[in-house]
Amino acid sequence: MNLFVPRILGLCAFGILSVFFLLPLAYMVVVSFYKADPMAFYQVAFTFENYQKYFSGFYLNVTLRTLWSTAVSAVIVVSLAFTAMLSIVELSRKWQLFWVILLLSMMCLSEVIVGFAWLILLSESAGIPRLLGALGIWDDPRSLSPSFGAMMIGLVTLGFSVVSLVLYPQIAGRDKSVEEAARTLGTPPYLVPLYVTLPIFMQTLIALTLTMFVYLLGVFVMPVMLGRPSDWTMTVMISDKALGDANLPLGAALAVVMLIITGALLLLSLYVSRKRRV
Amino acid sequence: MSELALSGVGKRFGKTVALADVSLQIKSGEFICLLGSSGCGKTTLLRIIAGLEKCDQGELHLDRVALSKLPSHKRNIGMVFQSLALFPHLNVSRNIAYGLKMRSISGEATNARVTELLALTGLVGFETRSVASLSGGQKQRVAIARALALEPRLFLMDEPFSALDAGLRDHLQQEVKKLQRQLAVTTIFVTHDQSEAMSLADRIVILNNGSIEQAGTPKEIYQRPLTRFVAEFIGNNNLLDIEIDETAVKYQGYNLGSPQGSIENLRGRQTLVVRPESIRLRASHDTSQYLQGTVTMQRTVGALVECDIDVDGQVLKYTALQNSGPEVSIGDAVSLSWDWSGLWCLPGESQ
Structure with missing residues (x-):
């Protein structure tokens, strides 16, 4: 078999990966050991000062908050998308198509547009609070953003369409006789999704949750637009340090630590999920 | 051992008539084959009996108890599906034990029943194997053992051997017949293969366009077809x-x-x-x-x-x-x- 073409294609892919990912990554690691210089971004040196700052406490708190909020939003995204898709595939073909087109449209919207949409919807003057006030449900309607909840809503909206569209063909094409078999074996219909459908899709859902976790870790616009400064994630902090404060070495060090923590968490999750499967 | 009585069962899917006024008495311990070409309504009838579809008209009685208002999970009817429908996330033992756990049967009794069924279906040694790693014949056995675990009042099989090669199909047909005689469970087997129906059934029910064309022993059906359809379909x-x-x-x-x-x-x-x-x-x-x-x-x-x-x-x-x-x-x-x-x-x- 002629392996020339696959090898060339492989080399091209490796080349692109090296130029656009590995080299900048290596450069970032190197810069993380430099000293900060407000006039020139950094000064060449070798110091652990930036890493010491990370472990000083403030950034550790931000990291924990980031990991927690991102993990929770990833779980919410996958849970919502899974249950929504289970319902949508039961609709007629016409309505299924409607939902798929709607989800594809949502995917086409940029992060900024989604953020603005939620800003308006959660605002006191034109959004949900005003509607709740008009309906008499909320006596003293106030803007719901910026807040932690608003930021979470934004993050979930970003991931929902992607996860839904990944799950749709798998859920639509599943062998429904497995669920029917569970019913004939004594499972009440309302427990079938919990006892049969969910365990069958568990590996897929774990993989999607991890993917969403990584994706949402890097989201910048939603925390800035919809969250309070106390809700900001490490992505915002890194950007703030590197660009706002012109402290590129500290920004790089924060990014390196986040990369290591994320990688370690992903490896741990994969290890646990593989062990469960065995 | 249970008797099933169907009277005037009808089912429509939109404008399509899937079943029209089907009436049938099935005696306790009898092995019935529902035989017919694709789309004749045999699987729909089986699904109505299992409670997976609702009939539009007619009544079903199992041991003189009306089934229509009894949901599928309360009927205690074991069913082997055409796709087998094994639980891919559970191993062989857990697949067989699933129904027993749903009925909250104690761990000890469950283990004993699973061991008994593994022996009955020739699956000893496969307890902890993943169902994905089994051959077609072994998967069939797991599906049969799982359906029989709860000692069902009725045992339904929906073209379970249609995807198997001729040799294995013949072997499993003999095993199923032997098992059915041993357990004396009332069985309804759906097939479109007339030789399969002839070799398995005590009585064959031939369906055409949602109606029963003829019901009788394999010999009666073969030697004395009553309608043109049966005469052309059989032999x-x-x-x-x-x-x-x-x-x-x-x-x-x-x-x-x-x-x-x-x-x-x-x-x-x-x-x-x-x-x-x-x-x-x-x-x-x-x-x-x-x-x-x-x-x-x-x-x-x-x-x-x-x-x-x-x-x-x-x-x-x-x-x-x-x-x-x-x-x-x-x-x-x-x-x-x-x-x-x-x-x-x-x-x-x-x-």
Whole structure:
């Protein structure tokens, strides 16, 4: 078999990966050991000062908050998308198509547009609070953003369409006789999704949750637009340090630590999920 | 051991009639095969019995208890699905134990029942194996063991062997029949394969366009088809439009002799059912025989020789054991006759 073409294609892919990912990554690691210089971004040196700052406490708190909020939003995204898709595939073909087109449209919207949409919807003057006030449900309607909840809503909206569209063909094409078999074996219909459908899709859902976790870790616009400064994630902090404060070495060090923590968490999750499967 | 009674069961999917007024009594411990071509309603009927579909009309009684308002999970009906529908996330033992756990049966009793079923279905040693790693036959056994775990009142099988090769299918058919006799569980088996139905069933129910065409023992169905559909569906019978009077049986200008055998007392226009193996063949035109024709197709299928013979535009099927008849080739002129004792006229088509 002629392996020339696959090898060339492989080399091209490796080349692109090296130029656009590995080299900048290596450069970032190197810069993380430099000293900060407000006039020139950094000064060449070798110091652990930036890493010491990370472990000083403030950034550790931000990291924990980031990991927690991102993990929770990833779980919410996958849970919502899974249950929504289970319902949508039961609709007629016409309505299924409607939902798929709607989800594809949502995917086409940029992060900024989604953020603005939620800003308006959660605002006191034109959004949900005003509607709740008009309906008499909320006596003293106030803007719901910026807040932690608003930021979470934004993050979930970003991931929902992607996860839904990944799950749709798998859920639509599943062998429904497995669920029917569970019913004939004594499972009440309302427990079938919990006892049969969910365990069958568990590996897929774990993989999607991890993917969403990584994706949402890097989201910048939603925390800035919809969250309070106390809700900001490490992505915002890194950007703030590197660009706002012109402290590129500290920004790089924060990014390196986040990369290591994320990688370690992903490896741990994969290890646990593989062990469960065995 | 349970008796099932269906009375006037009907089901529509939009404008399509899937089942129309199906009534049937199934005795305790009986092995019934629902036989019919694709889309005839046999799987729909099975799903209605299992509670996976609701019927639009009619009533079902299991041991004189109405099933219509009883949901599927409370019917205690074991079912083997066409796709087998094993739980991919559970191993062999857990698949079999699933129903027992749903009924909150104690761990000890569950283990004992699983061990018993593993032995019964020849799966000892496969307890912890993933179902994905099993062969087709082993998966069938797991599906059967799982469906039987709760000692169901009814055992339903929906074309479970359709995806298997001929050898394995034959082997599993024998195993299922043996198991059914051993457990004496009332069983309904759906198939479109007439030889499978013939070899398994105590009674065959033939469905066509959502209605029962005929129900009877395999021998009755084979020897005494009651409708044109059954006669054509079972055994490739030849249907001859004949006219009988006091002295002769006439077919397309041929005189087939005086009426005899089971048609001796029939008169007028009738449809005569001639089974391919009832035909006797002579390799030449012989006017002393009933009919003359030309061989248009000849093939050997294992121990059998099959021919198509054109008799004045109607193709008749002929089957015989190899070496038991004359050797003929395509294009040969042949004469046909038969023994009247095994022939039969369709009762619904006399005029």
